[in-house]
Amino acid sequence: xxxxxxxxxxxxxxxxxxxxxxxxxxxxxxxxxxxxxxxxxxxxxxxxxxxxxxxxxxxxxxxxxxxxxxxxxxxxxxxxxxxxxxxxxxxxxxxxxxxxxxxxxxxxxxxxxxxxx
Amino acid sequence: xxxxxxxxxxxxxxxxxxxxxxxxxxxxxxxxxxxxxxxxxxxxxxxxxxxxxxxxxxxxxxxxxxxxxxxxxxxxxxxxxxxxxxxxxxxxxxxxxxxxxxxxxxxxxxxxx
Numbered sequence: 126x127x128x129x130x131x132x133x134x135x136x137x138x139x140x141x142x143x144x145x146x147x148x149x150x151x152x153x154x155x156x157x158x159x160x161x162x163x164x165x166x167x168x169x170x171x172x173x174x175x176x177x178x179x180x181x182x183x184x185x186x187x188x189x190x191x192x193x194x195x196x197x198x199x200x201x202x203x204x205x206x207x208x209x210x211x212x213x214x215x216x217x218x219x220x221x222x223x224x225x226x227x228x229x230x231x232x233x234x235x236x237x238x239x240x241x242x
Numbered sequence: 243x244x245x246x247x248x249x250x251x252x253x254x255x256x257x258x259x260x261x262x263x264x265x266x267x268x269x270x271x272x273x274x275x276x277x278x279x280x281x282x283x284x285x286x287x288x289x290x291x292x293x294x295x296x297x298x299x300x301x302x303x304x305x306x307x308x309x310x311x312x313x314x315x316x317x318x319x320x321x322x323x324x325x326x327x328x329x330x331x332x333x334x335x336x337x338x339x340x341x342x343x344x345x346x347x348x349x350x351x352x353x354x355x
Contacts (some may be wrong), residue, residue: 129285131285156340157340159342159343161345166347167328167347167348168345168347168348169330169345171342171343171344174340174342176340179340182342218285218286220343222340222341224338230276230288230291231276231288231343232288233278233285233286233287234285235283235284235285236285
């Protein structure tokens with residue numbers, strides 16, 4: 126089956142420091158990887174969408190300078206939260222999509238929960 | 243304005259009952275609908291997608307899409323305690339692998355045994 130793993134599951138960092146998180150797809154080729162942040166109120170914010178052989182597209186209010194993303198192959202992606210502050214806390218989810226025909230489902234990992242002190 | 247509106251915010255049904263959840267898109271460009279379910283401590287998992295008018299049934303779950311009104315509903319029959327979770331409606335402007343999903347705020351379903 127299609128599985129997505131995320132590391133670490135939980136992390137705590139001091140305000141102003143940086144944190145790298147990883148996403149691994151198993152059982153399928155992750156043609157696209159989307160990174161989201163889920164707030165404590167459970168709402169989703171799309172940070173960026175990375176598609177193989179295309180530029181990474183960041184959403185408004187999110188920048189490469191703050192959230193650099195790497196998507197080097199069809200099974201792995203990583204994202205770093207640079208200079209993390211209190212407003213960056215939340216559950217960071219990656220959703221990976223294979224290319225199966227015309228329509229693709231996003232398979233999500235369990236998330237990396239970021240706490241900023 | 244929120245692009246995806248979900249209702250109700252929370253819902254409680256007895257075990258064996260029918261749960262009905264609603265979702266409306268406010269942008270006519272976004273006509274591809276997904277339902278995701280998220281249990282506590284886990285990432286969301288896709289339940290089903292619906293892209294055409296009418297009903298789509300998968301086991302105890304039935305989705306109904308009305309493209310004219312951009313409204314989709316999800317009905318869960320014979321609800322089980324294990325169905326207790328957050329249910330999210332997500333919409334996109336395409337169904338391809340590079341589709342950008344926009345999520346609603348979710349409906350919290352509680353199934354009481």
